[in-house]
Amino acid sequence: MKNKIARLISLKDSTKLGGGEEKIKALHQKGKLTARERIEILVDEGSFQEIDVFVKQRSKDFGLEKMEILGDGVVTGYAKIHGKDIALYSQDFTVLGGSLSETNAEKICKIMNTAMKLGIPVIGLNDSGGARIQEGVRSLGGYADIFLLNTLASGVVPQISVILGPCAGGAVYSPAITDFIFMVKNSSYMFVTGPNVVKTVTHEDVTFEDLGGAETHASKSGVAHFINENEIETLVHVRKLMEYLPQNFMDKPEEKEYDHATLTPQKKLEAIIPENPNKPYDMKEIIALLVDEDSFFEVHKNYAENIIVGFSRIGGMSVGIIANQPSILAGVLDINASVKGARFVRFCDAFNIPLLVLVDVPGFLPGTDQEWNGIIRHGAKLLFAFSEATVPKVTVITRKAYGGAYDVMNSKHIRGDFNFAWPSAEIAVMGPKGAVEIIFKKEIAAAENPESELNKKLNDYVEKFANPYIAAERGFIDDVIVPSETRSRIIQTFSLLKTKVDRNPKKKHSNIPL
Numbered sequence: 433m434k435n436k437i438a439r440l441i442s443l444k445d446s447t448k449l450g451g452g453e454e455k456i457k458a459l460h461q462k463g464k465l466t467a468r469e470r471i472e473i474l475v476d477e478g479s480f481q482e483i484d485v486f487v488k489q490r491s492k493d494f495g496l497e498k499m500e501i502l503g504d505g506v507v508t509g510y511a512k513i514h515g516k517d518i519a520l521y522s523q524d525f526t527v528l529g530g531s532l533s534e535t536n537a538e539k540i541c542k543i544m545n546t547a548m549k550l551g552i553p554v555i556g557l558n559d560s561g562g563a564r565i566q567e568g569v570r571s572l573g574g575y576a577d578i579f580l581l582n583t584l585a586s587g588v589v590p591q592i593s594v595i596l597g598p599c600a601g602g603a604v605y606s607p608a609i610t611d612f613i614f615m616v617k618n619s620s621y622m623f624v625t626g627p628n629v630v631k632t633v634t635h636e637d638v639t640f641e642d643l644g645g646a647e648t649h650a651s652k653s654g655v656a657h658f659i660n661e662n663e664i665e666t667l668v669h670v671r672k673l674m675e676y677l678p679q680n681f682m683d684k685p686e687e688k689e690y691d692h693a694t695l696t697p698q699k700k701l702e703a704i705i706p707e708n709p710n711k712p713y714d715m716k717e718i719i720a721l722l723v724d725e726d727s728f729f730e731v732h733k734n735y736a737e738n739i740i741v742g743f744s745r746i747g748g749m750s751v752g753i754i755a756n757q758p759s760i761l762a763g764v765l766d767i768n769a770s771v772k773g774a775r776f777v778r779f780c781d782a783f784n785i786p787l788l789v790l791v792d793v794p795g796f797l798p799g800t801d802q803e804w805n806g807i808i809r810h811g812a813k814l815l816f817a818f819s820e821a822t823v824p825k826v827t828v829i830t831r832k833a834y835g836g837a838y839d840v841m842n843s844k845h846i847r848g849d850f851n852f853a854w855p856s857a858e859i860a861v862m863g864p865k866g867a868v869e870i871i872f873k874k875e876i877a878a879a880e881n882p883e884s885e886l887n888k889k890l891n892d893y894v895e896k897f898a899n900p901y902i903a904a905e906r907g908f909i910d911d912v913i914v915p916s917e918t919r920s921r922i923i924q925t926f927s928l929l930k931t932k933v934d935r936n937p938k939k940k941h942s943n944i945p946l
């Protein structure tokens with residue numbers, strides 16, 4: 433027995449070195465960590481249970497018949513984060529560049545299948561040269577097996593992709609199907625075709641970083657939800673995200689204690705909105721005062737900044753926030769903001785995370801660029817996502833709620849549970865100037881002094897419509913509230929909504945306008 437145990441230990445030890453010391457050294461020189469070092473940072477100390485360490489690749493072509501690396505370039509298993517179970521895989525770049533073999537895919541699919549049965553999140557640490565070229569279609573099949581499971585697991589358990597090196601070609605579609613993508617500045621990249629192919633096909637000269645680096649995907653394409661300076665920060669950031677998520681679609685996010693002293697009126701909330709309704713302000717200042725201390729965890733921070741989305745704790749509950757940002761493009765809804773908001777709403781709804789919607793929106797962005805690129809189709813996504821969501825939904829209109837954007841931003845009409853407005857709210861079909869110029873066009877043109885007539889009509893319009901009371905008269909707004917009391921009101925409201933049950937009609941699945 434003793435010898436057998438010694439052999440087992442030595443076999444297992446041999447797997448720790450992956451593709452060998454030289455390759456680990458090269459990885460470290462690039463500022464990267466090994467597959468196992470990453471796991472150690474990601475999960476609770478000592479909680480990782482590896483499986484399939486003895487799996488070997490089966491290929492007999494192009495010299496691979498001599499390859500004897502146990503585990504075959506991907507570390508898989510189960511661990512805990514904040515005491516809760518997760519399934520994970522971590523690609524080992526030291527073994528044939530982390531390339532995905534048939535057996536490699538089988539290992540990944542195994543933990544994904546188990547994760548779905550157990551109802552636990554899946555975290556993938558990606559660092560791979562893509563399909564293992566020597567295996568041809570078998571590795572492509574392996575990718576497709578993963579894509580299918582990513583799709584089936586979507587909405588069942590949270591899936592998180594962390595890109596810590598290359599992720600190219602069709603391989604990008606596994607992370608793309610998952611819920612959140614993390615990238616590291618200057619060492620991770622994602623693209624369907626690399627700079628060389630781009631050069632051949634479109635004659636563009638572009639670097640890896642510009643084409644598919646972290647900053648590109650965080651700010652231009654919106655593919656990456658989070659970017660960090662280095663791998664350690666990234667993995668710590670993933671741990672932080674997990675604090676807000678439930679384990680699966682039947683679970684609820686864990687509640688935390690919060691400081692009850694913060695229920696007293698927040699007078700600062702009354703000093704944020706400028707007297708002049710056309711002046712911007714930073715919605716993040718309002719968010720910071722509404723949520724439990726330092727609990728706002730922003731998602732997609734650098735993308736479509738005219739809408740803010742992120743997780744937070746409000747009265748200890750995990751709550752998803754969607755807020756217009758008046759300091760960027762006046763908080764207008766455009767294509768990117770609509771898509772960003774819609775995806776976040778759908779994630780929260782899928783995983784029982786209540787929604788707080790903060791509204792200050794002048795409308796949808798006009799122009800040929802937006803119309804020709806489909807603002808109708810994309811704006812509809814946000815409308816669809818809010819309409820279909822059955823989690824507790826609370827809206828606070830801080831200032832403008834004009835036009836279709838009023839309806840879209842979780843209005844009462846699309847099943848907002850509690851819709852509040854501040855006294856500064858302006859709820860109408862459109863802003864005063866545009867409205868007056870349309871409905872009083874003839875009177876203004878015929879007036880002796882058109883400018884003074886315009887101002888008179890403007891004052892009338894503002895008096896009549898630029899307030900929350902007409903909407904409140906009809907019950908479209910449940911209450912007009914004193915801003916300083918907003919935090920305590922929303923905590924009370926989310927607490928009341930804990931027993932909410934709402935369902936959508938029976939169907940195979942909906943057909944969201946993609």
Ligand code: HXC
Pocket residue numbers: 527528529530531532560561562563564565566572575576598600601602603
């Ligand atoms: C087999 C691979 C490999 C691959 C890298 N390696 N990619 N082996 N299949 N796909 C091996 C290399 O031969 C090398 O082995 C080791 O990994 C490290 O690679 P290097 O090139 O030395 O490293 P580096 O300079 O850092 O470059 C990394 C890289 C580059 C940018 C990823 O290797 C590369 O461009 N690889 C090919 C990427 C690619 O085109 N993949 C196919 C994408 S299409 P040794 O033994 O020398 O250490 C795809 C389809 C998926 O994935 C479709 C799903 C539907």
